[in-house]
Amino acid sequence: MNIRSSMDDILSRTQSIIEDLRDLEGPLLPILHEIQHTFGYVPEAAKPVIAEALNLSRAEVHGVVSFYHDFRDHPSGRHVLKLCRAEACQSVGGDALAVSAKSKLGIDWHGTTADGAVTLEPVYCLGLCACAPAAMLDDELHGRLDADCLGDLIAEARR
Template structure:
């Protein structure tokens, strides 16, 4: 586990810049996550103090929004579309393949920390279903074989 205190200078810079803005909590959380890759636990009391909020209020916002992470991100992020078009063309079997291969549920990170799996409810590629996004790149008309090749690329040499 990384030393989270290394992120305190980032947290303090963000707080100085954003703390007086109306509705500052969300922009602060986004800026910290953008800089650190996640919201380190050491940031929570700093944020609470700067905004005159309780620790529970800050943690509640972090846990409410699924895009905030409280642990360092995986090396690769795979977002599988679970909207109706993708579901009707095989996304559920792809999801089962992912769960089985990576040994995790729909929201999780592989034990080796290489791949994080997250469902998403539309990638805007409905005409090319089923679709997924791997490290920001959309892959359309994904077959089980193509999914396997993508996973192997990430797990073997780290490139996807």
Template sequence: MAYEAWSADTAANIIRSHEGREGALLPILHDIQEAFGYVPEPAEPMIAEALSLSRAEVHGVVTFYHDFRREPAGRHVLKVCRAEACQAAGGDVLAARCEKHLGVAFGETSLDGRVTLEPVYCLGLCSVSPAAMLDGRIVGRLDEKKIDKLMAETA
């Protein structure tokens, strides 16, 4: 996924597009992240000013939610479900396989910036578990072959 480099103008436009909206902070942060791939720190004071919040309040929200990144992710993001229904279907073994093959722990990005491995607590695919999501594409009924194929796609 190609993201734009940080631009205060783009950020200002995004913020302006939510003017007058009730509870606009999360929608703004989602849009900022969609544009840049993460929530760049310089965006925080801009959002704070527009919404009459303190910078600390905005920062507090950015850091509270798992979705918001404070730095760019790898070129690919592999989210592996670690919740109970996937555990019951052998998900733990596959999760460990991902860490081993990609050489990163959950929550980390590979040194070459190729892939970020993240845990996700439920994709709602519990009846076709184990499940994962690669760059927004969902895959269920995972086995070693399928997860290896997903990992190969990040190469």
């Protein structure tokens, strides 16, 4: 697929998503979530299309995308590993797990491994405070992590 057909696909699919969701009360967030679900990120080319359809400025759309940590402006790896950085997790070893994860993966926060397998993201509370430290691999929550459990999660994601 060449760049032009790729851009045409992004614009066409974005328009379709907007048409499906524009009549919702407060449609911007649902549209952005569906675009990210479709493409794996929110393409820059989609922002002006969304802005025009919803009578917003491009700056308003960009502001929402950049404000919420879950929205990406570039594709993620095949798997996303989110480590909780909130106080409860930090108090029981979350910082050491973060250092370990970055070391094992060879990347920093928001980075993706060279093989495209894993993107590492910080999150500020997964709601598993009683089971800290916690992580989420793709959409699956994991609590009471230690170095061995984290190693297993990383190995699973790299397969």
